Amino acid sequence: MTGSLRERPRGHLRLAVSSIAESFLSGPFLARFAEACPEVQLDITVTDEEFDIVAEGYDAGVRLGEVIAQDMIAVPVAGEERQIAVCAPAYRDRFGVPSHPRDLAAHRCIGWRPTPKSAPYRWEFAEDGKEFSVDVSPEITTNDMALMIKLAIAGAGITFGMEESFRPAIARGELIPLLEDYCPYFAGFYLYYPSRKNVAPKLRALIEHVRGRPYSPR
Numbered sequence: 001m002t003g004s005l006r007e008r009p010r011g012h013l014r015l016a017v018s019s020i021a022e023s024f025l026s027g028p029f030l031a032r033f034a035e036a037c038p039e040v041q042l043d044i045t046v047t048d049e050e051f052d053i054v055a056e057g058y059d060a061g062v063r064l065g066e067v068i069a070q071d072m073i074a075v076p077v078a079g080e081e082r083q084i085a086v087c088a089p090a091y092r093d094r095f096g097v098p099s100h101p102r103d104l105a106a107h108r109c110i111g112w113r114p115t116p117k118s119a120p121y122r123w124e125f126a127e128d129g130k131e132f133s134v135d136v137s138p139e140i141t142t143n144d145m146a147l148m149i150k151l152a153i154a155g156a157g158i159t160f161g162m163e164e165s166f167r168p169a170i171a172r173g174e175l176i177p178l179l180e181d182y183c184p185y186f187a188g189f190y191l192y193y194p195s196r197k198n199v200a201p202k203l204r205a206l207i208e209h210v211r212g213r214p215y216s217p218r
Contacts, residue, residue, distance in 0.1 A: 009205035010039035016053050016061040019046050019145060021189045022164040023078040024062050024210075033209045040202045048114035048143070053194075059203050060193040066186070074190035075210055081188035083124065084163045085178040086170070090155040097178050098158075101125045101134045108157035110148050111138030123160045125182040136160075149175075 017024060024030075025046070034042060045058075053061045064081075068074050085104070087097065098104050101123065111120040120141050122133040139157060142148060145165055152159045153174045163183075169175040191210050193203060 007201050008039060009037040009201045011200070011202050012041050012043060013060075013202045013206065014043045014045070014058045016045050016047055016051075016056070016058045018063050018189065019048050020162045020165055021062045021077065022162065024189060024191070033206060036209065037202070037205050040205065053192075059200070060191055060206070062189055062191050064186075065188065065190045068190060068192045071195060072192040073195050074192040075207055076187075077189040077191055077210055079188055080185040082163050082183050082185045083161060084166065084180060084183045085123070085158055085160045086152055086166050086175040087158045087178060088153055088155045088174060089176060091152075091157065092176060094155070101132075101179055101182055104134055104136050104158065109136040109138045110151050110157045110159035111136060111141040112145070112148060112159075112161065113141055113143055115143065121160075125179065126184045127182055 019025075025044075030042065030044075034040070050067065053059075062077060065074060065076075085098075085101075091108075095107065098107060104123070113120050120136070120138055122135050124131065124133045126132070140151060142151075145161060148159045148161065149166065149169060151157070153169055158178065163177075166175055166177070170177060191207065193199070193207075199207070
């Protein structure tokens with residue numbers, strides 16, 4: 001009995017999660033984990049700042065694979081992702097749309113920055129297998145993706161971000177994708193955590209949940 005209690009997922013599980021990790025932050029995904037592991041208390045900080053999760057006392061984090069330190073263990077949360085530009089049909093009808101990323105300089109843009117002290121995020125594209133970025137001059141800049149989407153739907157300009165974030169609005173016809181030929185797919189989001197010989201049952205349970213199978217003590 002004592003061993004069984006020791007292996008049961010329980011306790012405080014601190015996570016640092018990127019604000020654009022849509023599949024992980026969806027209500028159903030986390031709700032299913034909470035139901036399966038009622039003795040685990042999730043403490044989720046949604047942040048786009050880059051920092052050492054171990055030094056800050058987090059058990060794990062969720063980020064794009066390209067920014068995860070190599071000494072971490074990473075488990076894919078979802079498949080490949082890509083970033084795309086979008087605008088509302090009303091904006092297209094009024095101002096037209098760019099045929100190449102370099103044309104964005106002539107358009108109204110809605111930008112994103114992770115923190116107030118950060119520069120606006122440079123929009124990244126690829127052509128003939130070569131990556132390049134465009135330094136747009138946004139009329140509006142925010143750290144909130146939900147606000148970016150609302151502004152784009154309202155016709156305020158072109159914005160840029162993860163396709164998954166825009167998909168519901170695209171499906172409703174509120175936004176249209178732009179420059180798709182210059183928007184390649186790349187490795188998506190990963191749950192990552194420090195390499196340890198013994199992973200706590202609470203974290204192991206989350207890892208198994210991400211992998212799509214129920215937790216079973218080893």
